[in-house]
Amino acid sequence: MVAASFRVAQDNQDRNHVQLFGQWSLREPLNDFAKLRKSLQPFFLDNFTKWDLLELEQLDAAGAATLLSGWGNKLNNNISLKPEHEELFNALISLTKQPNKKTTVDWLSPLSSLGKGVLYLIHHFNEFSRLLASLLLEIAYLFRRPQDFPWREFSANVYKSGVNALPVTALLGFMIGIVMGYLMSKQLHAFGADVYIVNILGLSIIRELGPVLMAVLVAGRSGSAMTAQIGVMRVTDEIDALTTMGISRTLRIVLPKVLGLTFVSPLLVLWTSSWALAGGACASNLELGISFRFFFEYLPLVVQPINLTLSLIKGLIFGFVVALVACHFGLRIKPNTESLSNSTTSSVVTAISGVILVNAWFAILTRGIGV
Amino acid sequence: MNEDFIQNTLKNKSHDQEIICDLKNICTEFGDNIVHHNLDLKVKRGDIIALVGRSGCGKTTLLRHIIGLTKPLSGKVLLFGENMQAMERVAQRRLMNRFGVLFQQGALFSALTVFDNIAFPLRELKQFDESVIYQLVMHKLALVELEPRNAELLPAEISGGMIKRVGLARALALEPELLVLDEPTAGLDPDRSHNFIDLVKQLKKSLGLTVIFVTHDMDTLASLAERVAVLEDKHIIEDCSLKELAKSNHPFVINFFQSIRSRIEGL
Secondary structure, three states, X not given: OOEOEEEEEEOOOOOEEEEEEOEEOOOOOOOOHHHHHHHXXXXXXXXXXXXXXXXXXEEOHHHHHHHHHHOOOOOOOOEEOOHHHHHHHHHHHOOOOOOOOXXXXXXXXXXXXXXXXXXXXXXXXXXXXXHHHHHHHHHHHHHHOHHHOOHHHHHHHHHHHOHHHHHHXXXXXXXXXXXXXXXXXXXXXXXXXXXXXXHHHHXXXXXXXXXXXXXXXXXXXXXXXXXXXXXXXXXXXXXXXXXXXXXXXXXXXXXXXXXXHHHHHHHHHHHHHHHHXXXXXXXXXXXXXXXXXXXXXXXXXXXXXXXXXXXHHHHHHHHHHHHHHHHHHHHOOOXXXXXXXXXXXXXXXXXXXXXXXXXXXXXXXXXXXXX | OHHHHHHHXXXXXXXXXOEEEEEEEEEEEEOOEEEEEEEEEEEEXXXXXXXXXXXXXXXXXXXXXXXXXXXXXXXXXXXXXXXXHHOOHHHXXXXXXXXXXXXXOOOOOOOOOHHHXXXXXXXXXXXXOHHHHHHHXXXXXXXXXXXXXXXXXXXXXXXXXXXXXXHHHHHHOOOOOEEEEEOOOOOOOHHHHHHHHHHHHHHHHHHOOEEEEEOOOHHHHHHHOOEEEXXXXXXXXXXXXXXXXXXXXXXXHHHHHHHHHHXXXXX
């Protein structure tokens, strides 16, 4: 094995003769075609250079293409070749890339991309409604044949997205409770309104923060997992396998996920809110000296119990939205890695945006209740 | 200069007998399951060697040892005379460019088009500009007998036979000396698998490749392999041509050949 090299000589007319030696091939690991090309560049530019390739040991497509690009993609009389190499060069010349057509500026493109976006949204909405409808149909079917209810999958989902989420929701709830309690007690103390900390913390955490915090966490944790799982099942044809066994994919895959998360979400809301309140109570105890006993005895007097009901209903809806969005995006995954990552991202982003939208709408509807 | 010359001619003389891949005393265990025990195998330059054996006997594992994806529990894998596991990174990468692998499912990058899949190893070398890469990719596509218009398709949009061809083109992109094929014809219909074998044979001849492959398919074995290594009972029990294998009296080999014969008689 001899690495590619070249030798330059000058004839009596001051013309360069470049003679190539060795293996002009990728197979020789010591070759670096970028460097070779660079050092040959002055001779490529000089039209009178004579090229001698007769002494080459080996020439492969990579070496030939590098030389060709230097010669401007054509052979001429200054180049002497072995006949077997000529074939390779001619084959490569026929494969030259056609220059791209000049792209014309399309003034209507913003409009058309807007149109495309709207159509895409409508398409998504259609698919989503279809999924929702088929889910409702399956639930109706289950009323007729309750023995078909997928209990095992349901309980697995409750465990995965509920029980396994307990530590992280507790930790985050507690931390947020502490931060909120600490900041508010500073402000309230300045007005001498120490005792109102219970009202503010109670109302904000129970009514708003608890459900939304839970929904965001669950969307990031379980929503993404559901999308990815369904996506991989699609990629590996598992969903088709289910269908051929006569098992509805909505019944076996979508329904247990949606119902499982819907069932467990209110409980998670309760759990998250309790930890957040505990955190708030800790902070107000440290900052304002309000005792835990006072905090929790005073809480039900200033926060109407209807708020708790509202928060549980919210949890129910949020869980439903997150799971359904996750399944929707999961079922749209195409069998490639790019689509998998895009859909998982869209699933989480859409679920969180959806939850916040629903929350705003809910806040407007219930603005007269409980405050 | 003179000494170099002599050494080169000496090298060229021994070229044909050069051992490209040398497995020495390979032992592999998965938990309690002993897969290979003191296994030896040598592959010479220019061989087309088939690795056969029953399912789950560790053929693919052996293949993965050879290409450096896994490391045997003990023993040495010498590729081109060098131990890949004990090399520094740049040299290891250079060595890995000297062989090409076609995985069973093609293992094409699903997010890249056919063109980008084949261009990927070439781009990684950082030695060529885009116009050269275009020519090289198109050259490789023509080599595996694919149309240029297929270049813009995604792996999900092409058939199984085409995936294998594109995988082969990608494996050949860096002009390897050694080609490793894992079940090259699995999942292809007889016609396509026949074509694919012809393609590999023809490429072997024109590019001077050494080929190691694993197969379960008798037709592939009979028409492609020049040598057969039989992996059975944790060892290579036979390593010879198919004709010589027919004379073997090892029970596994006899059984194996009976299945070929009965199939031929059944036709």
